[in-house]
Amino acid sequence: MLKLNNIIKNKIDKLISEPGKVFGLVYPYMFILVTILGFLYVINLNYISRQNVDPPLPDTTAQSDLPVMQSKTIPPIDITKIREPAPDLIAKGKNIFTTVCSSCHGTEGKGDGPTAASLNPKPRNFTSKEGWKNGSKLSQIYKTLQDGIPGSGMASYEYLTPEEKFGLAHYIRTTFVPNPSQDSPDDLTVLDQLYNLSKGKEIPTQIPVAAAAKFVISENDSTVQVITGIMSTLSGNYSNPAVAIFDKITQNKFQALVSLERSLDWKENEQLFINTIVDNVNQNGFNRQVFNLTDNDWDLIYVYLKNVL
Numbered sequence: 001m002l003k004l005n006n007i008i009k010n011k012i013d014k015l016i017s018e019p020g021k022v023f024g025l026v027y028p029y030m031f032i033l034v035t036i037l038g039f040l041y042v043i044n045l046n047y048i049s050r051q052n053v054d055p056p057l058p059d060t061t062a063q064s065d066l067p068v069m070q071s072k073t074i075p076p077i078d079i080t081k082i083r084e085p086a087p088d089l090i091a092k093g094k095n096i097f098t099t100v101c102s103s104c105h106g107t108e109g110k111g112d113g114p115t116a117a118s119l120n121p122k123p124r125n126f127t128s129k130e131g132w133k134n135g136s137k138l139s140q141i142y143k144t145l146q147d148g149i150p151g152s153g154m155a156s157y158e159y160l161t162p163e164e165k166f167g168l169a170h171y172i173r174t175t176f177v178p179n180p181s182q183d184s185p186d187d188l189t190v191l192d193q194l195y196n197l198s199k200g201k202e203i204p205t206q207i208p209v210a211a212a213a214k215f216v217i218s219e220n221d222s223t224v225q226v227i228t229g230i231m232s233t234l235s236g237n238y239s240n241p242a243v244a245i246f247d248k249i250t251q252n253k254f255q256a257l258v259s260l261e262r263s264l265d266w267k268e269n270e271q272l273f274i275n276t277i278v279d280n281v282n283q284n285g286f287n288r289q290v291f292n293l294t295d296n297d298w299d300l301i302y303v304y305l306k307n308v309l
């Protein structure tokens with residue numbers, strides 16, 4: 001026992017005195033370990049380098065639907081009153097002009113706002129008599145605001161109320177336009193009739209198209225349910241000869257059933273039934289195989305469909 005201990009001790013002493021040998025013994029294991037670790041790293045590289053959560057990209061394919069809008073009433077206005085440049089109307093117009101219009105038309109109305117440089121044609125210089133397309137009468141400015149000027153930076157401001165549009169027109173005319181031309185009574189009558197000003201206007205509630213479509217579909221839901229039910233009893237039930245015939249004479253079973261559902265008078269007699277199908281073949285979900293049916297086939301399919309529909 002002592003001998004063995006001595007031998008081991010000697011060996012260890014020998015190894016310690018020769019570090020190169022120790023390294024030689026350990027090196028192959030180190031090499032294998034590092035290789036395995038490296039291998040695992042490469043295998044998992046996908047997980048390590050790839051983000052699990054995709055970065056949110058803006059969806060540029062999405063189409064926006066109509067927004068929900070409450071119905072609103074545009075109150076009728078009194079033309080004889082609103083044609084007068086009352087201070088409160090002008091103040092209202094000035095407010096809107098400063099926030100909405102001055103970026104193009106400039107705070108002095110000279111058509112030199114900060115955005116003007118990039119525009120062609122240039123915004124109107126209200127202080128000059130030159131270049132007006134519609135004109136500077138009340139009714140003409142109203143028209144400009146209502147319809148915009150196509151092919152220019154001057155958009156339609158249709159969404160403003162009639163009162164706001166008159167306010168703007170008064171503000172522009174009293175503040176910037178030298179000796180603005182006056183409207184004749186006819187000008188204002190025409191304006192009134194054109195835009196229904198003294199009648200007011202009801203704007204109905206608007207709901208998104210998608211919601212409207214859902215609404216219409218749900219109204220048809222019961223038909224769809226009935227027919228889906230029939231479809232499931234039809235499928236695979238070919239031991240019933242009527243089902244086999246129906247299968248043969250339809251190109252679109254669902255459409256065929258819907259078209260029969262929609263005109264139930266064929267149930268009165270078999271001839272009516274045959275006419276209903278044959279007259280519109282190819283458009284009603286049936287196909288030209290109907291012309292090959294025997295009298296017996298017609299009897300079978302008639303009785304069958306009359307029962308299920």
Ligand code: HEC
Nearest residue numbers: 100101104121122123124132133134135144149152153154
């Ligand atoms: C994005 C720039 C821009 C904004 C904002 C803008 N306009 Fe204009 N406006 C124009 C341009 C450009 C023209 C000239 C169009 C042309 O000559 O075809 C014009 C022309 C006009 C005219 C003259 C029409 C005529 O008869 O020739 C009036 C009046 C007018 N704008 C009023 C307004 C009012 C009021 C607002 C704010 C509610 C407004 N604009 C906002 C660019 C703008």
